[in-house]
Every structure is written in structure tokens, then in C-alpha cells.
Amino acid sequence: MEDIDLEEEDNLNIAVLSGKGGTGKTTISTNLALALGAKYIDCDVEEPNGFLFLKPNIVNTEEVMVEYPVIDEDKCTDCGVCVDVCQFNALASAGNGILLFEKLCHGCGACEIVCKYGALGYGKREVGRIEKGMGHGINCSRGILNIGEPMAVPVIRSILRNLDDGLNIIDCPPGTSCNVVTSLRYADGAILVTEPTKFGLHDLERAVELVDMFSIPFGVIINKDDGRENIVKSYCKDRQIEIIGTVPYSDSIALAYSKGEMLYATQDNRALFDHLAMGLGEVLEWT
Amino acid sequence: MKIAISATGQTVDSMLDKRFGRCQYFVIQDTETGEVETVENKGLTSEGGAGIAASQQLIDEGVEVIITGNLGPNAFELIEKSGIKAYKCHEMVIRDVLEKYGSGELLEIEESGPAHHGGH
Amino acid sequence: MDLVVLSGKGGTGKTTIAAALSELAKEVTRVDCDVDAANLHLYYEGKDIAREDFYGGKVAYIDGNICTRCGSCEHVCRFDAIEDFRVMPLACEGCGACTLICPQDAIELKPEKDGDVYTTQLDDGILSRAEMEIGSDGSGMLITLLRRIARKYSDDETLTVIDGSPGIGCPVIASITGSDAVLVVTEPTQSGLSDLERVVKLSRHFDIDPMVCINKYDINEDMGKEIEAFVEEEGLQLVGKIPFDDLVMESIHELKPIVYYEGSSAAKAIKDMWLTIKSLIF
Numbered sequence: 001m002e003d004i005d006l007e008e009e010d011n012l013n014i015a016v017l018s019g020k021g022g023t024g025k026t027t028i029s030t031n032l033a034l035a036l037g038a039k040y041i042d043c044d045v046e047e048p049n050g051f052l053f054l055k056p057n058i059v060n061t062e063e064v065m066v067e068y069p070v071i072d073e074d075k076c077t078d079c080g081v082c083v084d085v086c087q088f089n090a091l092a093s094a095g096n097g098i099l100l101f102e103k104l105c106h107g108c109g110a111c112e113i114v115c116k117y118g119a120l121g122y123g124k125r126e127v128g129r130i131e132k133g134m135g136h137g138i139n140c141s142r143g144i145l146n147i148g149e150p151m152a153v154p155v156i157r158s159i160l161r162n163l164d165d166g167l168n169i170i171d172c173p174p175g176t177s178c179n180v181v182t183s184l185r186y187a188d189g190a191i192l193v194t195e196p197t198k199f200g201l202h203d204l205e206r207a208v209e210l211v212d213m214f215s216i217p218f219g220v221i222i223n224k225d226d227g228r229e230n231i232v233k234s235y236c237k238d239r240q241i242e243i244i245g246t247v248p249y250s251d252s253i254a255l256a257y258s259k260g261e262m263l264y265a266t267q268d269n270r271a272l273f274d275h276l277a278m279g280l281g282e283v284l285e286w287t
Numbered sequence: 288m289k290i291a292i293s294a295t296g297q298t299v300d301s302m303l304d305k306r307f308g309r310c311q312y313f314v315i316q317d318t319e320t321g322e323v324e325t326v327e328n329k330g331l332t333s334e335g336g337a338g339i340a341a342s343q344q345l346i347d348e349g350v351e352v353i354i355t356g357n358l359g360p361n362a363f364e365l366i367e368k369s370g371i372k373a374y375k376c377h378e379m380v381i382r383d384v385l386e387k388y389g390s391g392e393l394l395e396i397e398e399s400g401p402a403h404h405g406g407h
Numbered sequence: 408m409d410l411v412v413l414s415g416k417g418g419t420g421k422t423t424i425a426a427a428l429s430e431l432a433k434e435v436t437r438v439d440c441d442v443d444a445a446n447l448h449l450y451y452e453g454k455d456i457a458r459e460d461f462y463g464g465k466v467a468y469i470d471g472n473i474c475t476r477c478g479s480c481e482h483v484c485r486f487d488a489i490e491d492f493r494v495m496p497l498a499c500e501g502c503g504a505c506t507l508i509c510p511q512d513a514i515e516l517k518p519e520k521d522g523d524v525y526t527t528q529l530d531d532g533i534l535s536r537a538e539m540e541i542g543s544d545g546s547g548m549l550i551t552l553l554r555r556i557a558r559k560y561s562d563d564e565t566l567t568v569i570d571g572s573p574g575i576g577c578p579v580i581a582s583i584t585g586s587d588a589v590l591v592v593t594e595p596t597q598s599g600l601s602d603l604e605r606v607v608k609l610s611r612h613f614d615i616d617p618m619v620c621i622n623k624y625d626i627n628e629d630m631g632k633e634i635e636a637f638v639e640e641e642g643l644q645l646v647g648k649i650p651f652d653d654l655v656m657e658s659i660h661e662l663k664p665i666v667y668y669e670g671s672s673a674a675k676a677i678k679d680m681w682l683t684i685k686s687l688i689f
Contacts, residue, residue: 106500198662254626
């Protein structure tokens with residue numbers, strides 16, 4: 001994976017990751033985007049929850065299309081060579097014609113390469129959409145994978161290939177799966193969100209391993225922090241990983257979350273996220 | 288006529304496996320000769336589309352009847368299109384499954400299970 | 408007897424509850440199907456008694472000795488996975504288009520190790536679990552393997568507690584197929600409810616009426632009531648309402664299942680829930 005040369009880019013993309021779900025990744029992404037006046041990009045396309053908090057007016061919707069093979073039955077001899085080369089079992093031969101299972105198709109083109117009769121062409125179908133709008137005074141966009149579609153990568157790629165200039169906060173899918181890997185290909189820096197527990201640490205270690213592969217600057221935000229020394233802090237110290245800041249454990253934050261409220265709307269929490277925003281600038285060394 | 292049953296083991300004394308796409312073996316009986324052969328399910332080693340891989344394998348084996356627990360929509364579509372009949376059965380010893388099929392006690396699967404994600 | 412513990416979204420306390428329930432059963436097999444964040448083993452000091460490589464997908468390899476640098480592979484790849492005549496494994500989807508186009512036959516697909524599968528011996532049974540490589544996804548194939556290993560160590564009477572995968576994708580389906588009972592752990596939030604609805608739908612497709620438990624039900628009682636109404640409307644069993652309890656955080660810190668905390672209100676609720684579940688499933 002090549003490094004992205006900042007000199008050549010007009011935008012700065014910060015990916016917000018977490019090893020597991022439910023660590024507060026969306027809470028931190030949305031509120032931090034507000035504090036920074038940045039754009040908020042929700043790439044967690046299977047469960048894009050950021051708009052529940054930012055509540056933007058959606059002004060623009062684009063479809064995300066992927067290619068799939070279309071078989072010309074006049075030319076097809078039912079030889080089955082395309083079935084054999086398809087690594088995804090998207091094609092099958094029932095003995096009386098080739099069947100396509102479009103949701104399994106990755107649109108790779110292998111079947112078209114091997115078809116001797118020129119019977120394979122490509123059509124396009126929608127797998128998701130991208131919505132854009134303004135909420136709480138910032139530009140927000142999100143990718144949504146259509147229900148029943150198994151592959152999120154095309155939607156993620158589509159939203160990230162067309163990012164606007166400026167500072168983009170990218171709310172990534174949880175975990176270290178290929179969806180996250182795809183998101184990171186477009187990132188110039190990363191924030192790793194974790195909790196100060198053994199579970200949080202275990203998942204953080206994996207997230208660090210992932211970000212290291214991309215050689216981009218990153219820092220950690222500890223959510224639900226108890227203010228004490230803890231295993232995550234000592235891990236970061238040992239590994240010389242910068243801690244951008246912490247979000248304290250609090251009942252009022254949990255309640256605001258459950259109601260879908262923005263934390264940045266309240267005075268106390270505004271200071272908290274302004275502080276995190278400053279910490280982020282220092283850790284990622286942007287000017 | 289060949290009958291294939293999704294199975295956890297390799298003989299008629301093993302149990303029927305309710306999974307189709309990810310069962311370990313198919314026990315196949317030829318009703319004319321009474322011969323039984325066992326094949327490893329190709330779907331088991333497919334990262335995605337296991338039901339399709341398993342169905343394709345049985346189509347290629349020339350099977351005319353499939354007995355299993357549930358069929359996903361992809362496998363169902365392919366099996367239906369190929370003219371193979373599929374029957375539903377609970378977990379029991381394959382020998383008894385064949386007997387039940389012989390006496391016409393099994394119900395034909397006329398609709399697929401849930402339309403789930405095909406990938407992975 | 409396979410009991411699968413599910414939750415639509417992450418962070419609802421699924422693993423906490425799966426661990427607690429498995430402590431309450433006497434003889435038990437545990438399966439950690441939440442392979443993308445496999446945390447169940449952290450509760451235990453077990454001994455790994457078996458390990459095997461897990462191969463899921465494939466990745467293309469270019470033989471530099473044969474490659475003439477014609478560039479057709481880079482051109483044909485739809486995933487931008489080939490640069491400077493090298494394959495980037497994290498971007499390669501293993502489709503094989505490059506192997507078909509290469510005029511020199513210099514490229515082949517090789518199985519890619521996606522992770523390690525462990526069988527861990529605990530005091531009261533085994534734990535079947537996996538550790539995935541970065542960038543590898545939990546697949547139905549892997550979940551099926553983990554459950555198959557678990558079955559080797561269990562008879563029909565043994566309770567198998569499965570910490571299920573999050574979401575509603577293929578791994579979850581592989582967690583549910585062939586199971587006897589499903590417990591959905593949800594929380595009283597907007598996203599908790601919408602995810603619960605989806606998981607219930609999925610579970611019903613597999614002819615299983617899931618049991619539901621609301622974790623931290625008192626953090627937003629209005630939302631909690633909304634979820635209760637949904638459960639009742641669907642004719643499902645609400646088997647537990649677990650209060651928010653600071654000791655749960657402590658139990659996670661100390662890696663001791665919550666049922667061992669005397670005076671924990673959450674532990675009491677989980678114990679009551681276990682009695683209800685037992686009466687329903689056995």
C-alpha cells in the first residue's frame with residue numbers, strides 16, 4: 001500500500017477506527033467533526049448510525065452501481081467454462097443454461113475473459129447509495145449498503161474516492177476486516193477508539209497492527225475512561241503510541257447517546273471535544 | 288436413479304446433516320443397483336456460495352433427488368432449475384431417511400429458507 | 408443443545424452475558440463465533456490443546472522469474488490490487504482474472520491463511536475459537552468449522568453456548584443454522600431496537616423464535632418499554648431485564664464473569680434469566 005503524499009492532496013482524511021463495535025466510535029467521530037468544523041463521512045455502511053445524531057437534511061443521493069455479467073443466450077453454448085473460473089460461485093450450470101447469482105458476483109471480469117463465444121457482457125446494478133446533507137452546520141455524507149447485499153467494499157470505495165477538499169472525519173466500520181482495510185487505503189491519519197479494559201486492549205492491539213501496515217500517523221482516544229492509570233495507558237506508553245485524549249465514563253453521556261443527542265450541544269462536553277480536537281492536531285502534526 | 292443426502296459421516300449409518308451447503312459429505316445411493324457412494328461436499332471449502340457449489344456438484348454427479356434439512360435460496364433456485372427434486376428431513380440415521388423416502392413419507396421442499404447474504 | 412447468543416450491534420454486552428450463562432451451566436462447551444473481535448477466551452486461563460491453520464480465500468501470486476512485465480494483469484484487475492507487477496494481498500479479492508489474462512502463465516491463485524483455529528481446554532469444558540489475520544473476515548465457512556470442532560467434544564446433552572457474530576450477515580446465519588435456541592441481547596437505544604428487529608426476522612427464518620433480553624434496561628426506561636412492547640407484539644419471550652450495574656465494568660476489568668460477584672444486581676438478573684431459559688429450552 002503506498003503512502004499518500006500530502007503535498008499532492010487537497011484533503012486530509014482522518015479515519016476513526018475501533019477494534020470492536022460499541023466502543024463509541026460514532027459518538028467520537030460525529031462530535032469531533034463538529035469540534036473541528038470538518039466534514040463527517042460515515043463509512044460504516046452496514047450500520048451507518050452517525051446520521052441518527054447529526055440529523056442532516058439530505059439534499060443529494062447518489063446510487064452506487066456495480067457490474068455484473070449478462071449472458072447472451074443466443075451466443076451461449078452452455079459449455080460451463082465461465083462456471084469453472086468463477087471463484088465466487090456466482091455462476092452455475094443447471095444443464096439447461098447458465099444461471100447467475102448476482103449478489104455473489106464481485107464484478108471481476110474473469111468469466112468474460114474465458115468465454116470463447118463472446119456471450120458475456122456487463123450490466124450495472126445498484127448495491128447501495130450515498131447520501132449527503134448539512135447537519136449541525138457541517139457537511140455530512142454516508143454510504144448505505146442495501147439490505148441483503150453482502151459486499152460493502154464497493155460502497156465504501158465509492159464514497160471515499162470522491163471526497164471533497166478539506167478535513168474529512170471518516171467513521172469506519174468496526175473490526176479489522178476488509179471493509180476497514182478499504183477505508184484505510186484513503187486515510188492520511190487515524191484515530192483508534194478504545195475502552196480501558198482487557199477487551200478494549202486486545203482489540204486495540206489488532207487495530208494498531210492494521211494501521212501500522214499503512215504507515216500513517218495515528219493516536220488513541222480512550223472512551224469510558226475512569227481517570228486512573230490503566231492497561232491501555234500503559235500499553236500506549238510501552239509502544240510509544242500517543243494518546244489524543246480521553247472521554248470520561250458518564251451516565252449523562254450514555255443517556256444522551258440512547259436518545260440520539262449530540263454531546264457537542266452541551267457546554268461541558270463541548271469543552272471536552274474542543275480539547276480532543278486540539279490533541280488530534282498535535283498528534284497528527286498538521287498545521 | 289441417484290439420491291443424495293447431506294450427511295455428517297460417510298456411511299448409511301451416519302446422521303443426516305440439516306445443513307446443505309456446509310454439510311461434510313453427501314451419501315449418494317443408486318436405487319437401481321443399491322450401491323452407495325460418498326463424496327466430500329465441495330461447498331465446504333467454498334468461502335462464499337457454498338450452497339451453489341454443493342448443488343453444482345450434485346448436478347454434475349447426475350443426482351435426481353436431494354434430501355436435506357434446509358435449502359438456501361441460491362441452492363433452491365439452482366436445484367429447481369436443474370429439475371432435481373429436494374425433500375426435507377430431520378436429523379436421523381441415513382438408513383432410516385432412505386426408508387422414509389421409499390415409503391413416501393418425506394415432504395418436498397417447495398420454498399427456500401431465508402434470502403440471506405450470499406457472500407462469505 | 409446449542410444456545411446462540413446474538414446482538415445486532417456491537418457493545419450490547421453479548422459476550423458478558425454469554426460468559427455468565429456458560430458459568431451457570433455445569434457442563435458446557437463454548438464457541439466464540441464473534442471472530443472479528445474474539446474476546447471470550449480472555450475470561451479464562453485455558454490451555455490450547457489443538458491449533459490448525461484456517462484457509463479461506465485465495466490471493467494471486469506473480470512469479471517474478473517468469474513475469475515479463477507486460478502489465479496486462481494490472482490492466483485487467485478491477486480492484487487496483489496490482490502495482491509495479493506485485494500483488495497487494497490486502498486489496499486482492501482472489502478472483503483469478505489476472506491468472507487468466509497473463510500470457511506467460513506467471514500468476515497463480517494460492518490459498519491464503521486467514522487465521523488460526525484453537526481448541527482451548529477450560530476447567531469445565533472446551534472453548535472453540537479463532538484468531539483472524541488482519542484484513543480477513545469471519546466467514547460462514549469458519550463459523551461452521553468452529554461449531555464442528557465444538558460438536559466433537561460434546562454429546563447431545565451438553566449445552567453449547569455460542570457467542571454469535573454481530574450483524575445479520577453470513578457468519579450470523581452460520582451461527583444460527585442447526586441451533587436449538589437463540590438469545591438476543593439488546594439495549595434500550597434507538598439502534599438497539601432497529602437491530603433487534605432485524606435479528607428477530609433472521610432467526611424466525613430458521614424456525615427459531617428467539618428469546619430476548621434487555622441489557623442495561625434502566626439507562627433509558629422509555630426506550631426499554633418500547634422494546635418490551637415490540638417483544639410482546641411479536642409474541643416472543645422476554646427472558647431477562649438486566650439492570651445497569653457498575654460491577655459489570657469491574658468484572659470486565661478483572662476478567663471474572665459477573666455471576667461471581669455477590670451483591671451484583673446484574674448477576675442476580677442473569678441468574679434469574681438462566682432459570683427461565685433452562686425451563687424454556689430443556
